[in-house]
Amino acid sequence: MSFTRWLRRLAPLMVCLVLLVTACSSAPSKYDQVQKDTTGFRAPAAVDKKAEKGGTFNQFFPGDQGNYSVIPYQEKKGFAEYKLEQGGKTLAMLTISDTTGIPGSAEKYSAAAESVNGFPAVDQGSTATGVLVNGRYQVKVLSRDPSFTKADRVAWLQKFDLQGLAQLKGAITPATKPTKTLPKTPSAAAPPVTPEPAPAGAQPGFKLPRVQLPGLSPSLQPAS
Numbered sequence: 001m002s003f004t005r006w007l008r009r010l011a012p013l014m015v016c017l018v019l020l021v022t023a024c025s026s027a028p029s030k031y032d033q034v035q036k037d038t039t040g041f042r043a044p045a046a047v048d049k050k051a052e053k054g055g056t057f058n059q060f061f062p063g064d065q066g067n068y069s070v071i072p073y074q075e076k077k078g079f080a081e082y083k084l085e086q087g088g089k090t091l092a093m094l095t096i097s098d099t100t101g102i103p104g105s106a107e108k109y110s111a112a113a114e115s116v117n118g119f120p121a122v123d124q125g126s127t128a129t130g131v132l133v134n135g136r137y138q139v140k141v142l143s144r145d146p147s148f149t150k151a152d153r154v155a156w157l158q159k160f161d162l163q164g165l166a167q168l169k170g171a172i173t174p175a176t177k178p179t180k181t182l183p184k185t186p187s188a189a190a191p192p193v194t195p196e197p198a199p200a201g202a203q204p205g206f207k208l209p210r211v212q213l214p215g216l217s218p219s220l221q222p223a224s
Contacts, residue, residue: 050100051078052137052168057096060139062159070094084141084156093142094156096165099132106132116157119166129153134166 054075061082064070068091074081078098084091099105109132112120119131129150130140139160141153 051098053077054080056168057137057165060096060161060165061094062156062161065159089145091143091145091148092153092156093140093144094160095138095140095142096160097138097140099136099138105138106135116154117162119162121154121157123150129157131157131162133162137165137168139165 054077057080058072058075061080062070067086069085071083071085072080073083073093078100080096082094084094097105108124109120109122109130112122112132114121116131119133121129121131123129124140127143128140130138132138139157139162141156143149143153
């Protein structure tokens, strides 16, 4: 009997304890929130199915220059990335990406005040400079060392084959120059036909008389 009475007194306490544990487990901790905020940080946006293959961009990257090494680093659909190293030290990252299906990637170039090899160029923060090739392909150089300045980034952007990249299917192909049409040469005019003079004393409308040729059938006679 005493056990039952004790159990009744303990039941509300147990219920409160269960509710407290449930509430604590459902409430996100500060670590959970940090994980949520950082999930996908620097992750690339979804890529459109029509985007170019990353391997297509490899041919447009610059090669090794002197004591600088250009090393493949990452490749996936719509994106390719290389490391720029000197003496084993990473100075910058070189990238080409297809902005198809990535909102805002191309729009930021609409008000560009600078250009590289004829393509609009903008700074992205203090460590990145990019150009947009024919409204679709974004080429960027990102500094990874304080000694690698904006002037260095622009110099390496110029080493990309930007004109070749502009010819990819899907880019806006530059207009071809119109074929020069040569003027037509006038043909030589035929000399005018001078009619034979009529016999002296002939009246206007005079016709030569029909002559009967001997020995010819009537069908071979000249028409009048």
